[in-house]
Amino acid sequence: MHNLTRFFWFCSGVHISTLQKHPTEHNKYIGIGATIFFTGLFAALSGGYAMYFVFKGSDLDWLAAILFGLIWGLAIFNMDRYIVSSINKNATTNKQILQATPRILLAIMIGIVISRPLELKIFDKEIKEKLKVSYLNGQRSKIDTINKAFENKYAIEIGKLNDVKKQRDSMAATIKNDRQKLNFEIFGSKTTETSGVMGYGPYAKRKEAELKKREEDLDTLNVALKKMESFIDGRKQFDGLMSEKLYTSKQLDSLSAIAGFADRNWALGQIGYKQDGTRDTGTAMAVTFIGLLFIFFECLPVFVKLMSGKGTYDHAILNAEQVENHVSDKDRDFEIEVTDQTHSQRVQTGIEDRIIEMQSGRKDKGI
Template identity: 45%
Template structure:
């Protein structure tokens, strides 16, 4: 517990030696340090999750995600720790807010960035359904475009196939009817198209001749259709038309699972932009999740701003002020004064001190002594 306590003190950005002097400040700095640590932790997890979708399907996707998540979390941790430690609690409240305002603005941007990947994970099932509908629609459009281009290119052959197919179908129906009439003619059934004479007579032979001629035509049409269809299928194979087919459910699910960050982000935007009740509810949920992360990301700064100025803050402020006075003191009467080599005592900044070498003083003293002695 002592190690965890000191770790959170270190996260708070205040020197541990100063915190240890004031026991009443221990819990406050534990809270501030824990807030900074967990904010950085969630930022790292969210950043790593976002990058995982960027490299989805790559062999080192998990490695890149872990490395980026650690670096992103450390960057947020360092930024929060620096800004929290730089807020002067002994200053007036408005000045403290001015000191923290850049970080609060930056916190909103970071919160939006780190909230988006987690929103994608929360609405994962709904996003997959939207992506599946989109991919199916895109496939249908692609197949339609390819088929239309192929039909335009081979319009003559396809038109011949259509005409021959119609004639073949019509001829097949007529042959079926003629065979029924021949059967009734042979068995002596009296109808408007049969004589009613039993046996294979003159009328039956005439009907048989008509059937034979039409069967020859049917065979010719069938052979022509086979040739044309074989040619069209071969051309489809050469131009890759046969591969432009609708994906099966398993292939579609695999494609949706490996969808990139841009597609998933688009699906979430589409899911929250429509006007029905379900999508409006999703839009409200996304908004509240974003606001939650904004509040969570701003938590380290807010905790520091809302806390009262404690003994440690006063100690740090007085120590810094005392050091600054000692470093900037220029009075000759001050025991703790600091005289820079390039400034005269009490002189203006930037004015160089012109000093004569010591040996000149000795020469002048020796010369003066000689003159007095000579007198």
């Protein structure tokens, strides 16, 4: 426990040897240090999870995720430690708030960055379902686009094919109707177009001959139609229409499992909306509040430092700073005094040397 306490003190950014002399302040800085540590831990998990999707599929994706997670967590930990330790509790309330404002804004940004990958993990199931719908709709749209482009490209050929199909259908309907009339004639069913006399007479023979001729024409038309359909199918195969199909459930599961960070982040923003485009208030609020929770957790050490009163540790730090400043001022004054004395001695020595030189010169001239 002693080592753990000293570790949390280190996390809070305090001067440990000074804090040890003030037992009433120990728990406060243990709490601040623990909050900073767990913020860094969440940042490491968040960064590692996000980087896992960046390197997903490579041989060392897990190693890259761990290394980046550790680096990101240490960077956030160091930044939080600096933010909290840089707030001067010996300053006035307004000055403390002024000092904390940019730090709170920075903490909010860090909280947003940390919370996003963790939200992706929390709503993993909902994100996969949203991705499946998105991929399926995208494939439908792709197929529709390709089909439309193909129809525009081969509009003449497709138009002829449709005309031949209509002619084939019309001819087949006529043959069916004539076959029914022939049966009525043979079996003696009286209609406006049959004699009502049962038997295979001249009228029935003539009708059967006409019917066979039309069936031969229909066969010829079907052969031509197959050639046209074969040509269109070949063009579809060449342009890639035959290879584009809607995804199966297994394919959708695979695509959602290997989705990248950008796709998952987009899906997270879409889970607050239903299929018809209306807003799903419950899900949207859940995502928002989870994000706000991480943001508040990131800002918590700064808030605790601001809300806590000025304790004995803060007074001790202030006294130590004042003593250090006083000693520094005395040392600076002493250095200035020594410098001035040295300068005066040099000036005095220079004057004496000048006098001696002038006296020596007079003696040399016999004055």
